[in-house]
Amino acid sequence: MTTPSESADRHPLWAIHRHLAERHVWTDLTHAFHPGQPHFPAFPDEERSQVFDVGQDGFTVHRHTIVGQWGTHVDPPSHFVEGARTLDEVPVEQMILPLVVLDISHRVAGDPDAVPTLDDVAAWEQRNGSVPAGSFVALRTDWWKRWPDAAAMENRDADGVSHAPGWSREVVEHLVAAGVTALGHEQTDTDAGRSTSAGDYDLELLWLQNDRWQIELMARLDEVPEVGALIVASWPKPLGGSGFPARVVAIHPAEPEPADPPRWA
Template identity: 70%
Template sequence: MSGEEPRLWSLHRELTEGTVFTDLTHAFRPGQPHFPGFGDERRETLFDLARGDGFTVHRYTLAGQWGTHVDPPSHFVAGARTLDRIPVREMVLPLVVLDITARVAADPDATPTLDDVTSWERRNGRVPAGSFVALRTGWSRRWPDPEAMDNRDGDGVRHTPGWSREVLRYLFEDAGVTAIGHEQADTDPGLAASAGDHGLEEYVLARDRWQLELLAHLDRVPEAGSLLVASWPRPHGGSGFPARVFAIHPAV
């Protein structure tokens, strides 16, 4: 063997020496915000070092769509790709951040427009094919307060930001992105989701794409130039699972 450092080891050293790793994941726990139909997380301590056992083990009972999580196409589309059929090469992607935080602060029902995408591309070049696009809204600052996350009015209607069809259509059909993600609990804005309209989420998943919900700390990541790494367990036929997500990027 030669004394040269293997290429991938060299790339790893260069990557880790000059970059920041930012966790984009909420730590999940009982009592956190969740869809009412799921019920709360339950934990049972099967073995415990504090009780004199030789190790600690918990049993977790929770819905797949819990905390920061991944939605595969099969979440909404019968016969579509399940978690175990998403290849690991899709889990490391260029990260694009669309920031509409200022608009959401003034109007919680705000959604992105094509002007937002055009402005991003004017500053950074075309949205890369095969990338992951995250919608930054500032909503994750409300976590883990269920009432603040839902932001319901007196009639029980949720006022939360979401995606828009025009932007999703551009990202998937023109730019050719691989996946999207957002800080709020739904792809669709709260006004639509409150009425049972999840058409935008269905639009995404019906295109054999996946998404991440309830992302955190997008304010710590630049709008361009980062890598997103998303991982999750591989349940056979799985329709959703908590995910561990992080960004690798230059210092902001």
């Protein structure tokens, strides 16, 4: 009889899984959703009811009434673009990607309206090499730490203008040109709060109309290295779906990776 270790060594994918399980950290980048949580102001709150109870019926079932863009969620191109790809048309090959973390949290701490610049991208690339095509680029702002305080997430001034970070046009255009597959962020919207307060969602439109998808309201990007991690993003498969809550996980080394990663026959 072979041991689990010997069985894994005979099957390359099992060996990779054992390596990931033994030598890597798995960080959940997902908020647990619930009624009353922060959300886009125009959306209704979640309604949740219990249909069956394990004490009375032998099993528990809940009914959830939510919009697709609820909690940590995925936006496919069809969210903003008529006739574009829907959730069921995003290939599963795109659900595991190299993860790039672009960190502007130090600037956001002093200026909640901060957005990334091409200098931030250039600095990342000077340290790590070019942002790879086919990757997932996440914007770290540490805004997730305000969850689940809706007022803190919106951060509105006396005039009702939201002061929250977002992406910038120059960086989004750069990521499109670089062939990045998906992006993500910790705040509610792709566009910064001052833009969304004026009804301007041009950066989200720019990204989605280029046949990309995104994850919004991510968490714990401060626990993930800026380079070298994988992201696993998964969601249900509603036919024609324009958005849905997602479960997002980063897999990253517990210790620095060796120069030559392990190979499996």
